[in-house]
Amino acid sequence: MVDYPKPNQSVDVVLLTLHQGHLCVLLAPRPSESDLFPGALALPGGYIHTDEDDDLLATAHRVLRGKAGVAVPYMEQLYTFSGKYRDPRGWSTSVAYISVVPALVLEAVHGAGPEAPRLYPVETVPALPFDHNEIVKRAVVRLRGKSTYSSLPTLLLPKMFTMSELRTVYEQTLGLSIPKVTFRRKIEALGIVEPVCGLVQAKGASRPAQFYRRTSEALMEFDQAF
Amino acid sequence: MVDYPKPNQSVDVVLLTLHQGHLCVLLAPRPSESDLFPGALALPGGYIHTDEDDDLLATAHRVLRGKAGVAVPYMEQLYTFSGKYRDPRGWSTSVAYISVVPALVLEAVHGAGPEAPRLYPVETVPALPFDHNEIVKRAVVRLRGKSTYSSLPTLLLPKMFTMSELRTVYEQTLGLSIPKVTFRRKIEALGIVEPVCGLVQAKGASRPAQFYRRTSEALMEFDQAF
DNA sequence: TTAATAGTGTCTGTCAGACACTATAAA
DNA sequence: TTTATAGTGTCTGACAGACACTATTAA
Numbered sequence: 001m002v003d004y005p006k007p008n009q010s011v012d013v014v015l016l017t018l019h020q021g022h023l024c025v026l027l028a029p030r031p032s033e034s035d036l037f038p039g040a041l042a043l044p045g046g047y048i049h050t051d052e053d054d055d056l057l058a059t060a061h062r063v064l065r066g067k068a069g070v071a072v073p074y075m076e077q078l079y080t081f082s083g084k085y086r087d088p089r090g091w092s093t094s095v096a097y098i099s100v101v102p103a104l105v106l107e108a109v110h111g112a113g114p115e116a117p118r119l120y121p122v123e124t125v126p127a128l129p130f131d132h133n134e135i136v137k138r139a140v141v142r143l144r145g146k147s148t149y150s151s152l153p154t155l156l157l158p159k160m161f162t163m164s165e166l167r168t169v170y171e172q173t174l175g176l177s178i179p180k181v182t183f184r185r186k187i188e189a190l191g192i193v194e195p196v197c198g199l200v201q202a203k204g205a206s207r208p209a210q211f212y213r214r215t216s217e218a219l220m221e222f223d224q225a226f
Numbered sequence: 227m228v229d230y231p232k233p234n235q236s237v238d239v240v241l242l243t244l245h246q247g248h249l250c251v252l253l254a255p256r257p258s259e260s261d262l263f264p265g266a267l268a269l270p271g272g273y274i275h276t277d278e279d280d281d282l283l284a285t286a287h288r289v290l291r292g293k294a295g296v297a298v299p300y301m302e303q304l305y306t307f308s309g310k311y312r313d314p315r316g317w318s319t320s321v322a323y324i325s326v327v328p329a330l331v332l333e334a335v336h337g338a339g340p341e342a343p344r345l346y347p348v349e350t351v352p353a354l355p356f357d358h359n360e361i362v363k364r365a366v367v368r369l370r371g372k373s374t375y376s377s378l379p380t381l382l383l384p385k386m387f388t389m390s391e392l393r394t395v396y397e398q399t400l401g402l403s404i405p406k407v408t409f410r411r412k413i414e415a416l417g418i419v420e421p422v423c424g425l426v427q428a429k430g431a432s433r434p435a436q437f438y439r440r441t442s443e444a445l446m447e448f449d450q451a452f
Numbered sequence: 453t454t455a456a457t458a459g460t461g462t463c464t465g466t467c468a469g470a471c472a473c474t475a476t477a478a479a
Numbered sequence: 480t481t482t483a484t485a486g487t488g489t490c491t492g493a494c495a496g497a498c499a500c501t502a503t504t505a506a
Contacts, residue, residue, distance in 0.1 A: 004276050006232045009319065050230050050317040055309035080306045080321050083281035091276040093235065095306050095319070148449060164458080179496055184459075186495090206457035207503035223374060390485080405469055410486075412468090426477095432484035433476035453506100460501070466494090474487070479480100 007082075007091040011059045012045035012132070014078065014139035015068070015099045018156045019119045023143075023172060025136050027128070028067050028117035036089065037129040043136070044068055044117065045094065060097035068117045072099045073217070074155050078139055086131045094130070098139045100155040147173040151192040151220040162201050162209035166193065192220050233308075233317040237285045238271035238358070240304065240365035241294070241325045244382045245345045249369075249398060251362050253354070254293050254343035262315065263355040269362070270294055270343065271320065286323035294343045298325045299443070300381050304365055312357045320356070324365045326381040373399040377418040377446040388427050388435035392419065418446050 015026040027041045044067035046059070053059040060075055075097050082093040120126065122140050125133060146152045153169045154161075167183045187193060193212040200208040241252035253267045270293035272285070279285040286301055301323050308319040346352065348366050351359060372378045379395045380387075393409045413419060419438040426434040 004273055006235060007274055007276060009232060009235055047230055048233055048317070050233060050310070053310075056306065056319065057308075077306060080282065080303060082283075082321070084276070084279075091274070093282065093321070095308070162458085180458090181460085181497085182495055200458095202504065204457080205455060205505035207459080209458055388485085406485090407470085407487085408468055426485095428477065430484080431478035431482060433486080435485055455506085456504090458502075458504100460499100462498090462500095464495100464497085466496105468491105468493085470491085471489090472487100473489095475485075477482105477484090479482080 005091075007093055008047075008087065008089065010045050010047055010092065010094045011056055011063055012043040012094050012096045012135060013060050013064050013075075013099060014043060014096060014136055015064065015070075015072070015101065016122070016139060016143060016156075017101050017119065018103045018169070018172075019121075021172075022121040022123070023140070023156075024119035024121050025125060025139070026068060026117050027120055027125070029115060030129075036087075040129050041126060042129050043096075043132045056095050057097070060095075060099075064099065070101070072101050074101065074219070075099045078135070078142055081131055081135060094135075096135045096139070098142060100143065100152060102156060102158045144173055144175065149222055151190075151214065151216075154192065154214050155219075160196055160199065160211045160213050162211060163187070164209060166212065190220070190222050191215060231317075233319055234273075234313065234315065236271050236273055236318065236320045237282055237289055238269040238320050238322045238361060239286050239290050239301075239325060240269060240322060240362055241290065241296075241298070241327065242348070242365060242369060242382075243327050243345065244329045244395070244398075245347075247398075248347040248349070249366070249382075250345035250347050251351060251365070252294060252343050253346055253351070255341060256355075262313075266355050267352060268355050269322075269358045282321050283323070286321075286325075290325065296327070298327050300327065300445070301325045304361070304368055307357055307361060320361075322361045322365070324368060326369065326378060328382060328384045370399055370401065375448055377416075377440070380418065380440050381445075386422055386425065386437045386439050388437060389413070390435060392438065416446070416448050417441060 017024055026044065028044050030037050030040050030042050032038045044063055046063040046066070048056070048059050049062070053062060057075060064070055064072060078096040078098045080093055080095045084091050086092060122136060125136055127133065143152065147170060153173045154166065156169050157165060163184055166187065167178060167180065170183070171177055192215060194215050196211040196213050199211040201211055202208040243250055252270065254270050255265050256263050256268050258264045270289055272289040272292070274282070274285050275288070279288060282303070283301060291297055304322040304324045306319055306321045310317050312318060348362060351362055353359065369378065373396060379399045380392065382395050383391060389410055392413065393404060393406065396409070397403055418441060420441045422437040422439050425437040427437060428434040
């Protein structure tokens with residue numbers, strides 16, 4: 001029986017958020033002391049710290065805290081990428097995680113010097129090292145897919161939002177337009193949001209909109225498509 | 227910067243099939259020369275062979291060929307299990323794959339000595355080492371979930387089958403009863419199967435049923451639930 | 453009063469599901 | 480002719496989506 005060398009094993013995080021009306025992904029320059037692609041834009045990632053991480057989910061959270069300084073409420077395993085050739089250093093695996101957060105959480109991060117992580121619209125992500133472009137693509141597909149049958153898109157919004165904002169987010173992530181009335185009825189039937197008593201958003205010269213909030217912090221799944 | 231030890235990294239395969247009307251999983255006794263749980267029933271699994279495996283999917287196929295002697299057409303990544311405590315030897319990850327095959331492929335395997343792999347109904351899987359029970363559970367959830375919006379359950383059937391058999395499989399994997407007419411109309415609208423001209427199944431004292439086959443070997447996804 | 457967006461009442465076409473029917477074989 | 484299962488025609492209720500309406504604020 002041959003003793004095979006262990007492949008390198010890393011964790012990469014795809015953090016998705018809304019920024020200026022676009023779905024964006026967080027990219028950070030690789031550390032300048034890195035042995036491969038130093039300074040190049042890439043997904044925040046890192047190795048497992050067997051002493052402090054209880055599992056890969058913990059690794060993902062720690063990596064994101066370290067590279068972007070953000071603690072996120074929602075993190076989900078996306079896929080494990082693997083192969084002989086995805087990393088020039090040899091056989092490797094990367095367990096990718098996806099996080100979906102409202103824009104506000106990152107306001108502090110964005111625009112803090114050239115070394116800081118920044119947001120890039122998913123439609124125009126630059127060329128990334130390894131198979132990171134493929135990872136981003138799969139993350140977006142996952143978000144779009146889950147949007148048809150879950151409350152995942154609500155995580156892109158802040159604590160309170162209007163029905164219009166909610167509809168816009170669903171339309172953006174799904175890439176289709178949903179009739180106003182249909183959307184409202186569906187959302188009300190599903191019960192994924194509840195009105196915040198008495199609070200409304202007055203925006204410009206128009207009737208103010210009712211504020212809503214998620215009924216549950218947890219992800220909710222339903223089975224009919226929009 | 228500390229240099230962390232690499233966790234152990236294995237691949238486990240959950241092979242699901244129909245056997246005597248029940249959804250079953252393939253379990254094999256661990257090799258008697260194993261350093262941990264020798265002889266215990268477990269999911270077929272193994273380590274990455276960096277010289278022969280191009281990626282983890284290849285590892286999964288090789289493992290299944292080696293442990294059960296079967297080459298399967300359908301294999302899909304399920305989830306990556308990880309943690310400090312899932313393996314008593316220390317920090318480890320296991321990338322689980324799921325395979326869905328018709329019963330016939332395994333007829334040869336089943337019942338060939340005490341060392342051979344065998345099929346166990348998913349409802350009554352014995353206690354397994356590591357977190358293998360959890361892995362099996364997640365595999366079944368995945369199959370059930372995908373059944374609501376894909377042609378995955380057709381992979382549990384042989385090349386040819388009747389509409390009734392197809393409906394029974396969907397009912398079994400989904401755990402609900404689907405009205406005969408509704409099911410037929412849906413399936414015909416989706417176009418995931420086509421009638422095999424002239425061929426019918428005569429079974430007992432009743433009208434023979436039209437044979438159908440998959441229109442495509444690939445998995446087909448649709449968006450309405452049953 | 454106008455502009456602009458929020459939210460509602462009502463109709464219509466589509467489709468899931470119920471039900472009752474016809475079809476086709478063996479015994 | 481009976482039994483058993485395959486497969487079809489038709490009705491009904493639920494609901495998605497269209498459309499036109501009312502509501503509520505600032506300018």
